[in-house]
Amino acid sequence: MRSEKPEAEEFAEQYGVPVEAARDYLARMAALDGDEQRFLAEIIGSQVGPVVELGAGAGEFTGELLARYLKPGQRLYALERLETIAQKLRETIRDDRLEVLVSDSRRVPLPDGAAALVISRVALHDFVSDDGDIAAALADCVRVLAPGGTFLVYDKIADGFGAVERESAEGRMERINVQLAALEGKRCWGLHRTADYVGLLERLGLRDVRQRLLPRPDRPGYVADLKRRLDQARPGYAKRWGDGVHAVLDSFLAEADGIPNRALPLAMVWGTKPGC
Ligand SMILES: C[S@@+](CC[C@H](N)C(=O)[O-])C[C@H]1O[C@@H](n2cnc3c(N)ncnc32)[C@H](O)[C@@H]1O
Structure with a gap:
């Protein structure tokens, strides 16, 4: 498991900010992410059928849906308007449950x-x-x-x-x-x-x-x-x-x-x- 210190230092270096500010921000984000994840797990976990994601973009959330919330065999349709972006999504995420719809x-x-x-x-x-x-x-x-x-x-x-x-x-x-x-x-x-x-x-x-x-x-x-x-x-x-x-x-x-x-x-x- 990564300790918080190197992560904060990495953040501070990447964004040119004091380590203390980076540490404080990451700790606040982690608490909020936990709330968000519990809530999503509740709503998504109660669904057994296919899921449609609107405006999937490059697939940041698509990946989270597959890794964290969807069940084995549960279909995910990721809808994206732009072919260039949809293509990136297809290349980044390879999962049998995922179908990218360009529309x-x-x-x-x-x-x-x-x-x-x-x-x-x-x-x-x-x-x-x-x-x-x-x-x-x-x-x-x-x-x-x-x-x-x-x-x-x-x-x-x-x-x-x-x-x-x-x-x-x-x-x-x-x-x-x-x-x-x-x-x-x-x-x-x-x-x-x-x-x-x-x-x-x-x-x-x-x-x-x-x-x-x-x-x-x-x-x-x-x-x-x-x-x-x-x-x-x-x-x-x-x-x-x-x-x-x-x-x-x-x-x-x-x-x-x-x-x-x-x-x-x-x-x-x-x-x-x-x-x-
Ligand atoms: C801000 S990005 C999505 C971010 C992504 N959901 C995430 O969580 O990382 C919004 C996406 O919606 C797509 N989009 C915009 N209008 C759309 C429409 N009418 N139908 C389908 N996709 C659309 C854009 O091409 C863009 O990739």
């Missing part, structure tokens, strides 16, 4: 009622569509959920903030996704509040909608690391979205140091599909 959430290539659980983690704020109508973007995901099945989203939220883009560097950073989507003529849902997620699930026809808030500690060195990562990503972004990317990134970089390094909390919101 927009408006058209899930599964029959009605195929899933016992539909779940997404830190994905919906990043969901893009032509019209920005998130309920329309998710209606087909509810179709593939079996009656009695659970629809669970958890995502970064703006609760506790007035103007989240000015009060949190992470909040400001999320605006970049909205701006990049606009460069390709799409609308990105962006950051919302827990109440918006509750309203969304109710509009989708889910019942008994419940919520749980998960605070996150501020990550030391977050802003400097983000600036570094965006700099590295710049050529790839420009290739994909064109020269408009430079104005988006430059305006962020000009403001980032003046915005507090406050982390966004996560909310879990879940409900049941009626009809069983």
